[in-house]
Amino acid sequence: MIEAKYIPLTFVSEKDEKERLIKNTMLLRHFGSLAENEVPLSHYIEGTQYGFNAAAKDSGTNRFVRISDITNGKIDWDSVPFCKCDDPDGYLLNDHDLIIARTGGTTGKSFMVLSPPKDSIFAGYLIRIRANSNTNPAFISIFLNSYFYWGQITSLNRDEFRPSVNAKKLSALKLPKFERSVQDEIVAIASDSENSNIVPEIEEVLTSQKRQVELASEITHQEALLGKLKQAILQEAIQGKLTEQWRAENPATEPAAELLKRIQKEKDQLIADKKIRKQKPLPPITPEEIPFGIPEGWEWCRLMDMSRDIHYGFTASADVNKKETRLLRITDIQNDRVNWESVPGCACTDKERRKYLLNVGDILIARTGGTVGKSYLVDALPVQSVFASYLVRVIPSFIELAVFIKMYLGSPCYWEQLIDAARGAQPNVSGSKLKNLLFPLPPLAEQAAIVERVEALMAHCRELEQEIEHSRQHADRLLQAVLKEAFSPATQLKARAPDEEARIIREALKK
Incomplete structure (x- = not known):
């Protein structure tokens, strides 16, 4: 089965969105043994369509969805601008259509359309795909919001200055071949997983992920405090507070x-x-x-x-x-x-x-x-x-x-x-x-004394920065270790004892 690799996505900031990526990946991995083989995305869709090229306006005949209108898996339709499209049929958005950003920093970001306003169309930097009659569109959305998908998108854009994906490459992305009944089961668990036996495994991984997120947040807080400390040092320096003793010892300056x-x-x-x-x-x-x-x-x-x-x-x-x-x-x-x-x-x-x-x-x-x-x-x-x-x-x-x-x-x-x-x-x-x-x-001689004092204090700050960076690298390794284990085919999502999780973390820290 294709590899699922954890990739930090800078445009995904909401906690629920991050957890959904992990949950969807684990669901697809869990049902991987039921897949007949791997197939391209084109197996599940009717086709692809690039969007309409026009300037966004405050008024017009058609709501005009752009990449920037998709924020944390949602569209605020009231804020979506308009355009005028004389031949909209090829660009109209229907219920359960999927639109995907094809260029820029959010390349690959997707959204499943639900109850769009009448005559809504989509912009040229988006690609629309539609599930075929044998496919549950929500299943495709689960794939598009998993690390199976993002691992492939990232590989396509490795070493590229400006990331992008075209319709041909999008259609060729690999995913497991599931019958419609399995697709429906995956969608049902994703929306309401209370009675599924996969819940304990997912919750275990999400709990581990939450701990790493809290650790990363604390590291970020430490960085902010260190930044304030450096600013305080410089402010006290230019107010003469760092050299009070020096002035007392050098009155004839x-x-x-x-x-x-x-x-x-x-x-x-x-x-x-x-x-x-x-x-x-x-x-x-x-x-x-x-x-x-x-x-x-x-x-x-x-x-x-x-x-x-x-x-x-x-x-x-x-x-x-x-x-x-x-x-x-x-x-x-x-x-x-x-x-x-x-x-x-x-x-x-x-x-x-x-x-x-x-x-x-x-x-x-x-x-x-x-x-x-x-x-x-x-x-x-x-x-x-x-x-x-x-x-x-x-x-x-x-x-x-x-x-x-x-x-x-x-x-x-x-x-x-x-x-x-x-x-x-x-x-x-x-x-x-x-x-x-x-x-x-300050007097020229005192400037030299101030600079010497500030450089000594900043040297201590640099030591603290190194410690914080070391902690950040450890936190990243911990998260990578937990998710790699969760996404690994060999794991098969068996519950891990606390000592087993500790072993994974220890091995990550050795690398």
Whole structure:
């Protein structure tokens, strides 16, 4: 019999839906011995039909079901949009029709239609199948919501950038060949399993699955707490709370006001030498803007006050065949790291290169999209590279400022301002808004002490992250072990004693 393999489905979030997948898989496995052989899905259906291509409207002649209208095994027909179809006969939805997503992140997701509104049709990214006269349509739905089905769908899309399934591949999917009477029995048990002898086995597996889900939930909760801890560390750092003892031991430190004077003096010289342009005056900081108090010797300023320049990146097309000058993009920055070998190149003139060439100590900030606000400190440059237009570069006036600025760009103080500045249908933050961000500036010597303290605390956080990840891997192994045993043909769903389940778990942890 075909293999059933547990596959996490990101678009299945409801507890009942997850349990239904396990239950359906176990039912099909339980009745597998009664199957004559394996047959393609085409054995059970009249045929396949692609949906109607049209734009969804607020009004029209036909309800127009799309992939996005199917949520956790349900359709809210009142929220389904309309379209106008002059020849709807080939696309009409009938009771017990099955529609299947054929592309995108939900490829394979299905829904059995029950009591659709009159003249409802389905969209082009869906495939409709209908059970033939010898098939119970609910039986097909059970298969489409089992790991026998999802194992095959996943195999079809292995290594594919954009998952998809066409009518031909869908019709060729394998499942057991059951007579109509067996199909009806499977459907009856699936809908009302109180009197079936398979119930204890299913309940046993679902109980084990529930324990693993609870464990995974606790791990997720621990991750959330750790995230809050890291944010609290950064917030206390930029408020000076981590270096109270250091200030007491170093009372003669040059105050931040003197640092700002030195920065401005350097800027004035660079402007005189025509190496940078004179910036528009920044607005004064009002008392109402200041979010919290800072220690004596610190100064509130704006991000531009301690930067030589803050400007947009270079507009060019990426070319993987060019290597002389790389083009760093938002997508090349992952988890505060860049794999420079994979960064594509671009064509640029000497003048463009001089303006956009990256240097160690530069800080890049994503200015648009889902990663708006994400930052990266250039701490090493093994290649010559410019940076793309969806990034903004901050050039600190002194390289010694770079690490503290980067730390600030991860703090709640920064993110609260950034989110407020980037509001809109498409998140976006301009260079001028970044220049005006409020910044609590410590003395330069204290910045080094703060960074040292934060790095020590973050090292402990990384140790905790490793422990949490180790726990997550264990939880995944436990769930895989329980479900592999439940779906295995050799098991035949015999009840397991507690010590037998413990053996399975121990074996999983050894692998």
